[in-house]
Amino acid sequence: MSLEDADVKDERNSVYNLDKADYYKYPLIIKDLRKVYKAHRGRNEKVAVKNFSLKVKKGEILGLLGPNGAGKTTTMSMLTGLYPPTKGNAWVAGFDIKN
Numbered sequence: 001m002s003l004e005d006a007d008v009k010d011e012r013n014s015v016y017n018l019d020k021a022d023y024y025k026y027p028l029i030i031k032d033l034r035k036v037y038k039a040h041r042g043r044n045e046k047v048a049v050k051n052f053s054l055k056v057k058k059g060e061i062l063g064l065l066g067p068n069g070a071g072k073t074t075t076m077s078m079l080t081g082l083y084p085p086t087k088g089n090a091w092v093a094g095f096d097i098k099n
Helices: 006-016 020-025 072-079
Strands: 028-037 046-056 087-092
Touching (some): 006 028, 006 046, 028 072, 046 072, 072 087
16 A cells, blocks of 8 residues: 555656756756655664655746655755755756755
């Protein structure tokens, strides 16, 4: 049984099916973005963002909603270069956040 909604699965698949040559056409593309904080002082590792994928088309507005601890701030921190992603990548206005 999958905990993934059909619309989430459709969005992930649409990101996977994008031609990399067309990434510059989208203001934001996030592909399998993941952030895991390492274990520290006896605490277990913490998955803050778990394989997040989406694309934002020109003219669309994006809002991140969720409870405390959902990974909203960590996602924004990775997109702006404050934290490196553990896995995955994103492109802001066609520019790779890892480079």
